Amino acid sequence: MSIGIGIIGAGVMGADHARTVASAVGGAHLAALSDADADRAARVAAETGARRCHADSMALIADPAVDAVLIASPDATHAAFVLACLNAGKPVLCEKPLAATLAEAEVIIAAEKALGRRLVQVGFMRRFDPAYAGMKARLDAGEIGPAVMLHAVHRNAAVPPWFTSEMVITNSAVHDIDVARFLLGQEIVAATVFAPPVPAGALRDRQFLVMETAGGQLATVELFVNAAYGYDVRAELVGERGTLTRAPRDAVALRQSGRESGAFALDWRGHFAAAYQRQLQAWVQSIRSAVPVGPSAWDGYAATAIATACVGGLARGERVAVDIGTRPALYD
């Protein structure tokens, strides 16, 4: 049976996911799309062959033709849609963040625990990126010994004018927070954000985030979201006996006329295209086999808790302790 996927949100990410489902994911089809902007939903449906459009996203969740839901609507709407999917008993892949506030994330955890089975996957697609997944596999194979430190760089070419200093953490660094938990394998217990002073109201671009884990590992993240030259995400994992590095750009370089050049994505959709495709394929597979994979609601909750603590630390200019509590058995 082919899984009918309904996508909430036909903006940049929703449209991109719709194209991927329609063209590069096996075992599933695009059953429906919804967007507050009906014309936009109709345009993306016409391009991707989505079978139906709904003006109301709750109607998409209730649609019997929709077996599973992908949420790619604005951040503030995520929690309500995730809860509606849990109520309907439908698997849901929610773009990050899982919720806009920690309180909402807690409600989702309580609802999934009450249901007693995992239906939520969070769109931390980097875990499906061949390079990050490869680093994790080689770490687990013991190639560099136990992990002790992680250094990350996260640069966007540009962000829109409404992007805030807090969003540098909640929208961008949240990926590196998840990567740190994924690669270091221990919980983050403290964090400090360093950011030079800027004039009142200006974006606090150029932040350094330092995280500490329960076992004393360290992770640093450089954040620079108006870096102009391109989208650049790097990571070096340091172990007791070696390091594993995620290369900053494509493996293929052209040497010609005394110069070397290689492809460089301008935003994350190009840079992480393989990760998005693999994430969707793994999600469909997990629905078919009823074995959950990838980042869970707990991972989404943890990232939100850590990001929220970092935002507080940035505002007060201090190191903050983070306590995300005990992971419920459902997420073991």
Ligand code: ISE
């Ligand atoms: C954006 O929302 C994403 O999720 C990208 O993966 C991230 O790299 C970027 O910084 C965010 O703004």
